[in-house]
Amino acid sequence: MAMSQLQKIAQGLRKVGVGAGRAADRVESSGRDLAKLRSRVSDRRLSAAVRSAGLSSRLASVESLLDQAVAQSRSTAQALAQVDEGSARWVGQLVAAGAKDDRVSPAQQRQMEKWAQRSGAEADAREKQQLEMVDAIFSPYASAAAALATAAFPPLLPLTSGFALLGTSKGMASLLLSGRDFLRARGRSRNDERVAVHGMDHAGADVLAGLAENAFQAFTGVDMTGAVGVSADVLHRVRAGLLRGRRTKPTAD
Amino acid sequence: MSRPANGPDAAELMRCAEEVRALSRELRRLARVATAPQVDVDRTSSELARWVGGDDTRFREMRSALDEAGSALGRSGGLAESAASLLADLDRALVAAADAARRQQASAEHARRR
Numbered sequence: 001m002a003m004s005q006l007q008k009i010a011q012g013l014r015k016v017g018v019g020a021g022r023a024a025d026r027v028e029s030s031g032r033d034l035a036k037l038r039s040r041v042s043d044r045r046l047s048a049a050v051r052s053a054g055l056s057s058r059l060a061s062v063e064s065l066l067d068q069a070v071a072q073s074r075s076t077a078q079a080l081a082q083v084d085e086g087s088a089r090w091v092g093q094l095v096a097a098g099a100k101d102d103r104v105s106p107a108q109q110r111q112m113e114k115w116a117q118r119s120g121a122e123a124d125a126r127e128k129q130q131l132e133m134v135d136a137i138f139s140p141y142a143s144a145a146a147a148l149a150t151a152a153f154p155p156l157l158p159l160t161s162g163f164a165l166l167g168t169s170k171g172m173a174s175l176l177l178s179g180r181d182f183l184r185a186r187g188r189s190r191n192d193e194r195v196a197v198h199g200m201d202h203a204g205a206d207v208l209a210g211l212a213e214n215a216f217q218a219f220t221g222v223d224m225t226g227a228v229g230v231s232a233d234v235l236h237r238v239r240a241g242l243l244r245g246r247r248t249k250p251t252a253d
Numbered sequence: 254m255s256r257p258a259n260g261p262d263a264a265e266l267m268r269c270a271e272e273v274r275a276l277s278r279e280l281r282r283l284a285r286v287a288t289a290p291q292v293d294v295d296r297t298s299s300e301l302a303r304w305v306g307g308d309d310t311r312f313r314e315m316r317s318a319l320d321e322a323g324s325a326l327g328r329s330g331g332l333a334e335s336a337a338s339l340l341a342d343l344d345r346a347l348v349a350a351a352d353a354a355r356r357q358q359a360s361a362e363h364a365r366r367r
Contacts, residue, residue: 012304019297023290030287037280049269052261053350058343065336072329079322086315
């Protein structure tokens with residue numbers, strides 16, 4: 001392949017990556033807004049008023065749709081990030097091919113390496129945003145669970161100690177499951193380059209999967225409009241792990 | 254006017270109806286924002302086809318990811334729209350419940366005076 005052609009393709013691929021990255025950023029941003037709105041819908045005061053009017057099932061339907069919308073946003077952002085990362089890898093391969101090609105001048109080689117480096121910085125920025133998105137989703141639940149765990153909550157259900165009732169949170173279980181999927185997917189995509197983050201993701205995903213299973217088991221057959229029990233301690237640990245992960249430096253490249 | 258024991262509070266229901274209305278409006282706006290990146294996805298897809306193509310596996314994977322992203326954007330926006338419509342229904346139901354609670358409170362007050 002002629003150098004000019006190689007360089008053009010690399011440049012074009014970077015445009016693809018930048019376009020996909022920009023779209024991923026916008027999707028993540030709207031996903032964060034959706035997640036914030038989702039937590040407002042589950043506000044305790046609003047839930048109580050809706051329950052008093054006998055309209056809980058309608059609110060549960062809204063919560064379910066919003067959970068699905070948030071999950072869709074997340075998978076969209078992941079698909080776009082994959083395109084960005086795929087294009088960066090491809091550029092990297094072209095750079096490597098160019099290095100073996102006598103027709104590539106040092107200046108052209110440096111230019112292509114610059115594109116490859118920039119895509120790495122963009123991926124780091126996106127990872128930070130993804131962690132913020134996860135935090136935005138789980139933070140209100142962790143706080144709500146802690147508040148409920150310390151409150152003198154009437155013994156409505158024979159819950160084991162350490163478990164607290166978390167409002168009309170049918171969506172909590174699906175959020176936990178979508179959080180698990182998110183962390184697993186990101187763990188996979190980071191496997192090669194971010195061992196520390198990858199491990200943290202998988203540990204978090206396992207905890208979230210366990211929580212979701214417990215939540216379903218605890219309330220099987222109990223008509224509480226899908227209320228689920230969660231351990232405030234465990235949720236706090238998940239959140240703390242995520243925050244630690246944000247500060248964790250990659251241990252291997 | 255005091256509310257009957259264990260009955261819904263009309264004023265609280267009205268406050269919640271207003272909040273639900275605001276959430277519905279905001280969600281409709283978010284639904285539009287959620288589908289906006291479609292422009293970027295389409296442009297990216299065109300760029301990809303312009304520079305590479307054919308039977309290359311990497312091209313097929315990236316094209317497939319872009320197609321999936323485009324479909325997911327539409328689904329996400331549709332779900333948010335549906336949720337906004339449900340919230341609007343909930344708003345109306347809460348207003349109706351508040352009216353019913355008000356009537357019930359007035360009736361109870363009337364009976365107490367007699």
